[in-house]
Amino acid sequence: MSSLLTVENVTVQFGGLVAVDKVSLTIAEGEIRGLIGPNGAGKTTLFNAISGLAPTRSGRMIFAGADVTALGAPDRAARGIRRTFQTVQLVQSMTVFENLLLGLHSRADNPLAALFVGHAVNARGATDPMATITRVLDYLDLAPRVDHLVSTLSIAEQRYVEIGQALVASPRLLMLDEPTAGLSPAQVARLDDLIARLPADWNVSIVLVEHVIPLVVKLCHRITVLDRGRVIAEGTGEQIENDPAVQEAYLGERLNA
C-alpha cells in the first residue's frame, strides 16, 4: 500500500504544555488506523494538527505527495482531509440535506458559500454533487430523513449525517473522533460495520480515535498509541495489547482516575 499521509516530527504546544511531541506516523492508502491513548494523551490535538485546526510548532505533513504543512483547514479539506468531531458539529436548525450540502464546501463555517454548488469542493473532482449526495443518503440509510431537521434526529443518526457530510466531498482521508460516544451497543455494532466498509466503498483511508479498545483492535489494520503527546507504540491490535509500555500507560490512567 502506498502512503497517503506522512506526519514527520510534528509538535503542537499550548503555552508551556507540549500536547503533541515530535509525533511521526504514516497512513497508507485504504488503511484503517487506530489512534488510542489515555485521557489527555494528545489524540484530538493530533487530529486538529492534521486537519489544520491546530498550529504546529515544528515538523511537517505530506498529504497525497504534497507538503500541506503551511495550509489552513479549508485548503486541507479541499485536498481531501475530512473529519468528524467528538461532539457532533452539525447545524441543528438545518435539514439533513442542507447539512450534506455544507459538506460539499471546504468552508463548512460559511453556509451561504456552500449553496453555490458550482463552486463545490470535491477532492476527486466529481462533477455531479447532487448524484454524490444521493449516493451518500442511500449508503447511510438517511434518504427517509433527508428533509428532517437535524435537531429532530437521534445522536446515532446525527453521527451518520456527520460522516455523510464528510463523504459528499469524496475525501481521501476521513478522521473519526470518538464516533461511538453516546451510542448504545447495538448502534456501536452498526457503526462498526459501516467503518469497516468505508475504505473499499469510498476509496478512503480512516483514522479512528476511540476509547472502546476492543472496537479499535477489531477494526484497525494498525494502531498508534499516544501517551503525554508521544507515540509510545505502533502495531497490530495483538502487538499493542501485549506491549508493556501500553499496559503501563493505561494502568497509570486507571490509578489516576
Ligand SMILES: Nc1ncnc2c1ncn2[C@@H]1O[C@H](COP(=O)(O)OP(=O)(O)OP(=O)(O)O)[C@@H](O)[C@H]1O
Ligand atoms: N486549546 C487548548 N489549550 C490549552 N491546552 C489544550 C488545548 N487543547 C488541548 N489541550 C491540552 O493538551 C493535552 C492533550 O489534549 P487532547 O484533547 O489532545 O487529548 P486527548 O488524547 O484527545 O484526550 P481525551 O481522550 O480526553 O479526549 C491535554 O493536556 C489538554 O488539556
